[in-house]
Amino acid sequence: MYVSIWCHSLNLSSRSLAIVLVVCVTLVYFSYSFNACLLASISRTLQQSNLRNLLTLQQRNASSEAEANRVSNASRSSNGNSNSSTSAGPSSNSSSSSSSSTTAILNSTVSNGIASVDGAPKYQMLRQQGLRPSRHLPDTLIIGVKKSGTRALLEFIRLHPDVRAAGSEVHFFDRHYQRGLRWYRHHMPYTIEGQITMEKTPSYFVTKEVPQRVYHMNTATKLLIVVRDPVTRAISDYTQAASKKADMKRFEQLAFVNGSYSVVDTNWGPVKIGVYARYLEHWLLYFPLSQLLFISGERLIMDPAYEIGRVQDFLGLKRVVTEKHFYFNATKGFPCLFKSEARSTPHCLGKTKGRNHPHIDANAIERLREFYRPFNNKFYQLTGINFAWP
Numbered sequence: 001m002y003v004s005i006w007c008h009s010l011n012l013s014s015r016s017l018a019i020v021l022v023v024c025v026t027l028v029y030f031s032y033s034f035n036a037c038l039l040a041s042i043s044r045t046l047q048q049s050n051l052r053n054l055l056t057l058q059q060r061n062a063s064s065e066a067e068a069n070r071v072s073n074a075s076r077s078s079n080g081n082s083n084s085s086t087s088a089g090p091s092s093n094s095s096s097s098s099s100s101s102t103t104a105i106l107n108s109t110v111s112n113g114i115a116s117v118d119g120a121p122k123y124q125m126l127r128q129q130g131l132r133p134s135r136h137l138p139d140t141l142i143i144g145v146k147k148s149g150t151r152a153l154l155e156f157i158r159l160h161p162d163v164r165a166a167g168s169e170v171h172f173f174d175r176h177y178q179r180g181l182r183w184y185r186h187h188m189p190y191t192i193e194g195q196i197t198m199e200k201t202p203s204y205f206v207t208k209e210v211p212q213r214v215y216h217m218n219t220a221t222k223l224l225i226v227v228r229d230p231v232t233r234a235i236s237d238y239t240q241a242a243s244k245k246a247d248m249k250r251f252e253q254l255a256f257v258n259g260s261y262s263v264v265d266t267n268w269g270p271v272k273i274g275v276y277a278r279y280l281e282h283w284l285l286y287f288p289l290s291q292l293l294f295i296s297g298e299r300l301i302m303d304p305a306y307e308i309g310r311v312q313d314f315l316g317l318k319r320v321v322t323e324k325h326f327y328f329n330a331t332k333g334f335p336c337l338f339k340s341e342a343r344s345t346p347h348c349l350g351k352t353k354g355r356n357h358p359h360i361d362a363n364a365i366e367r368l369r370e371f372y373r374p375f376n377n378k379f380y381q382l383t384g385i386n387f388a389w390p
């Protein structure tokens with residue numbers, strides 16, 4: 001009645017009234033439906049993530065008692081209890097003075113190797129189910145080798161729901177060691193029980209102090225090492241440096257002493273890093289070969305699923321990341337990722353990965369190959385793998 005009076009007073013015809021009413025009803029209907037959909041979608045998302053976490057936990061609990069031992073091992077050695085290890089240890093000489101200073105740092109900075117997130121409301125649901133997300137020191141490190149495909153490896157393996165990784169290179173063991181393990185742990189992502197914490201800093205492989213420091217953090221740390229033909233690696237390293245410095249000398253001028261190709265400049269970083277055997281020998285003073293996994297940088301490009309399969313086996317993970325997650329992107333010239341098996345969200349590494357290399361004189365390349373050959377052979381012998389670099 002009021003509407004009719006109102007319409008009369010506005011001198012509207014009954015047709016106009018009908019149109020106004022239809023528009024109003026439609027608006028009310030759409031607004032109601034939109035809100036209902038929004039609420040349903042939010043609630044579905046919450047339920048799914050919750051369920052996924054529960055499933056992950058159940059899977060891990062069922063399949064991996066050893067994994068639980070590993071986690072408790074990590075906590076033990078975080079407490080400075082590295083003597084309880086059954087893995088290969090350093091020679092008594094090498095662990096003397098700096099060993100005790102390391103232990104001092106451990107004792108002063110870490111109470112139990114774990115930082116939990118009590119009080120954060122977003123974790124309330126997980127806590128109600130007895131799951132306590134917390135930050136842990138890494139169980140696994142990608143220690144190198146620079147420019148061999150370490151970023152690709154990390155991006156590929158972190159597709160696995162049981163792997164959580166620090167986003168950027170933390171450089172704890174080579175640059176920030178004095179900040180202590182509490183600082184390091186704070187840079188790790190939150191994990192729930194059964195998830196692996198991972199970090200990659202490629203300079204760890206070539207930094208002298210790092211093997212002993214990792215050993216003192218956790219003797220059971222698993223080490224992933226991507227290696228690539230040292231000549232291509234050197235050129236890649238040079239290409240990266242040249243991209244940051246406009247007046248960089250040519251590769252051939254830097255790789256050899258006095259500009260001739262007779263003497264290789266072994267003090268030049270890009271050349272020096274490629275003598276893998278020298279650095280590996282140092283790591284083997286602290287860790288048995290069984291704790292190291294070598295990944296071929298070449299094969300990581302040609303057949304990423306194969307290499308990621310090996311990595312999952314090595315880490316005791318179910319093979320969740322498979323060939324279904326990869327596709328070859330012809331524009332990029334490299335394998336790229338689907339972030340799920342449903343082949344959604346394609347993703348390639350950024351522009352700094354997969355750069356065009358400058359042309360290098362073939363004689364310079366041949367001379368470098370000759371230089372590396374004995375070191376490569378030594379590396380094959382130490383690892384038991386023939387990488388067949390030319």
Ligand SMILES: Nc1ncnc2c1ncn2[C@@H]1O[C@H](COP(=O)(O)OS(=O)(=O)O)[C@@H](OP(=O)(O)O)[C@H]1O
Pocket residue numbers: 145146147148149150151152202235236237239297300301334335336349352353354355356
């Ligand atoms: N899928 C995919 N996409 C792009 N690039 C790939 C991929 N897999 C391996 N690579 C190779 O990774 C090289 C860079 O190595 P790193 O990630 O170890 O570099 S870094 O040390 O972290 O700077 C990079 O070296 P450059 O080609 O010289 O850029 C690549 O050859």
